[in-house]
Amino acid sequence: MTCRARPPLTRDSVIAGAIALADAEGIDAVSMRALAARLGVVPMALYKHVGDKEDLLDGMVDQVIDAFSADPEASETAPRPEDWRAAVRTRLLAARATLALHPWARRAIETRVRRTPAVLRHMDALTGLLLAGGLSADLTHHAMHTLGNRIWGFSPELFNDPGALPTSTRSSAPEPEPADYPAIMRVVTDAQQRRPGGSCDEDYEFVFALDLTLDALARLAADGWSSPA
Amino acid sequence: MTCRARPPLTRDSVIAGAIALADAEGIDAVSMRALAARLGVVPMALYKHVGDKEDLLDGMVDQVIDAFSADPEASETAPRPEDWRAAVRTRLLAARATLALHPWARRAIETRVRRTPAVLRHMDALTGLLLAGGLSADLTHHAMHTLGNRIWGFSPELFNDPGALPTSTRSSAPEPEPADYPAIMRVVTDAQQRRPGGSCDEDYEFVFALDLTLDALARLAADGWSSPA
DNA sequence: TTGACGAGGTGTACATCGTACACCTAGGGT
DNA sequence: ACCCTAGGTGTACGATGTACACCTCGTCAA
Structure with missing residues (x-):
């Protein structure tokens, strides 16, 4: 039919x-x-x-990641290797831009357990940028771990996922009372008046953390850091 | 009966x-x-x-986190506030130790969407340590985001979760070929000979990333950093 | 003493999900 | 003329979360 x-x-x-x-x-x-x-x-x-379904999910993140991992034109036009920080930054922001088109991908990536080809390709490209920048294999390894999920273009959601609490939650737990968390309150009121009405600026948080990390790594690299015995 | x-x-x-x-x-x-x-x-x-089940899961992570978030004796015996780095470090290592007893908790925390009381208590305590250390509310905010899931005592799993691929995976995707990922290969062989037979030393990766981050934050704090307009 | 009530446990029932298994069907190679 | 196989079908099963009606106490007011 x-x-x-x-x-x-x-x-x-x-x-x-x-x-x-x-x-x-x-x-x-x-x-x-x-x-x-x-x-x-x-x-x-x-x-x-x-x-099976796991394989399907794996395929989905693989295909999404392909979007910024496959094309060498993305950022890999062999720039001066000493610009490794800029290169990494560019690639991660590209990853972030792609993931922004697929809001489900963040959580999906976090729950995947297999490393599929496109995923590995991205990790390899990133690793390559660090090595080319002069970081030792040793330091590069730790750098990848330190970047963590930031290599996918997102930071972990620290506070409530906005809009992820749609239906009336029917928890039996006591409702949190803002007054019980004075330190948190102090930083959120500060943030609120700095950015009225909005919640966290995730884009800014991402680049802040990324740059902080890259700077710190660059300093270690310049100092010729290596693993303790 | x-x-x-x-x-x-x-x-x-x-x-x-x-x-x-x-x-x-x-x-x-x-x-x-x-x-x-x-x-x-x-x-x-x-x-x-x-x-419902969500509420149950929420309760589970809440109860686990209580173990290191409730007792003030854990690390909060009002040390000199200028030792904020040590205080944060101690608390996060305590979190890590607790989570190590409940291997399922890592993934559970990552998938939770509600912030329950014990969770908030931990975040508030941590925020308080940073503020007491002299970081501005502004910088503290970004610091929390930068620490990300590290505040729970774990880093994201970058590579394959060891032992998480038990049953014969029946993916239809092409099997990854090590030779296709030269940069990755270079760092894993380096890591292998530095630590024969084992995979990544997660404990070391955790403290490496943590200390790197805390050092970088301390430097910003000392420089009187504040958000761009 | 009685009666209502509510907290806590029961039993049945349903929709939804992933997927095992047997089957069918059409195209191509021998 | 044969069979093989890749790809699509149909039926069926077990697991899961949970809605809903019910029952059964212990408590307490009248």
């Missing part, structure tokens, strides 16, 4: 469909059934192209 | 049971049914004490 000829599915098209679905309706809407329906196919058909 | 008198459930006892279950069999084993069975009760009974 499928009157319209449908181009055959492929792993990539299935994953692309999942990404589109997640973009449109959120990651929770991505069930095998919903995705199959969207692709005009029966749920089990998907399993001919992805191993 | 419940011959043995069972002490009545409470929110805390339910949550404690869930933590014990997670410690014993992993977080995935924590289903409402399994937890109810463990507590000798029917699944729906739990809903008299927790709002």
